[in-house]
Amino acid sequence: MLAVGNFHYIRKDFKAAYPSIFGVTPGQFRNQLKELAKYGKFVSQEDILNGIPKDEKAILISFDDGLKEQFKLAKPILDEMKIPFICFVNTSNFAEQKVSLVHQIHLLRSKIAPAELQKKIEKESTIQLTDEERNKAVNHYNYDEGEVARLKYLLNFRLGISELKKIINPLFEKYFDEYETATELYMREEQLAELWEQGSLGSHGHRHDPLGMLSQKQAKYDLEKSQEFFVSRFGEKAKTFSYPYGSFDACKNLSITLAETGFELAFSMERAVNIDPKENPFLLGRYDCNDLPGGKANIFQKENLFENPEYSKWHLYENGTSNQQ
Structure with missing residues (x-):
């Protein structure tokens, strides 16, 4: 079984005139990792691509958006604790210096x-x-x-x-000044290269658009542009993908297109555990970090993470690979 936790903002504080995001501090992040370690074994991108046994209690840590703070504040903690992870990045942020x-x-x-x-x-x-x-x-x-x-x-x-x-x-x-903001907000390309070498980099699309709500042609173009970036920088296509926004509507009818553009796994934001990632590789469930043990709104307070959880089922609906026309 595989449970996936997803993080975005990692900051020392979240002071703003009108708070608009839910992130964690480095201290909260470290404590949550310690709590999650009680429930299972942390696994890497390579582990999942190779296959997770149904009886294994596997946990993946993931990040969306390629934010510089993830590299500077979260990665040192993960490296120290020897915990693998995946960072999913929007390639237009780097190829075009655009703010999503x-x-x-x-x-x-x-x-x-x-x-x-x-x-x-x-x-x-x-x-x-x-x-x-x-x-x-x-x-x-x-x-x-x-x-x-x-x-x-x-x-x-x-x-x-x-x-x-x-x-x-x-x-x-x-x-805001877009170039300055992009430079300040997102990782540098040498940081992406380091993550790639460690097997810790995946795609979050090119422009962070809700691909399932676009035409098939538009969605495929976005995925191809993202893969062009990976090939141009690292000589290979990315194998893993996380859907921008992650809702059912943002993920639907994309399994075949993802496979055609070279991806092998894709993560939604369906709050669910995956029994066997090989059975629904393009619609893997994922929890917001706040949902998980150690999070601000732990939905497992009375249960073990892997005991009678909700299992991913979006792939059973019309957006599953087997049901696409």
Whole structure:
């Protein structure tokens, strides 16, 4: 069995005018790793590619977005504790020195109050969430207040990419310098090279778009661009992938396209344990770090991580490989 924990921001503090992210400090990160070690064995990218026995209690540590703080603050702790991990990176951040739209939003939300930002969006767009979408928002962003969850859902899922860029890009340019921000926020290429050599690097797509919500042509183009980066820098394609946003809608109908572009494994954000990664390699479940033992909202307080957990099942639905046309 395989349980995967996913981390994003690792910072010494999270002070901001309007807190917009849920990260951990290095001390909290170390303590959570110690807690997780009680439940199973930490495994690497190579271990999972080679196969995890069903009776093994395996734990993978993963990071999304290729943030410099992950390399500077989390990697030394992992190296000291001899714990393998995977960093999934968006290749446009390095190939084009661009700040991903999702990070533009995070940065803007740290400076602009949610109500004010929502007013700016409504001024530029007539789209409003349905009752079903409002409920989806609260379920997906379960660590946020309702108003913030709905704002994030509107930004990340309801507005089209082109429309969202028209709204967010001018705002971002007003508050930030993109090149300086990208240089400060993301890892350097020599850091990526070190991770590649250690077998600790995977793809998070090229531009951090919700690929399952794009056309097949657009999704394939993004995956191909990401693989072009890996081949140009390291001479090989990346073997592992994590879906930007990770929701069911952002992951659907991509298994065949992922295989065609050279990937062997892909991780969603379905909160679930994987019985056998070989059975559903392109829809592996993954927990937010806050969900896991040692996290802020540990959902396993009364249970062992591997005793009667929720098992991944998204692959049983229409986005599974066997059901694609």
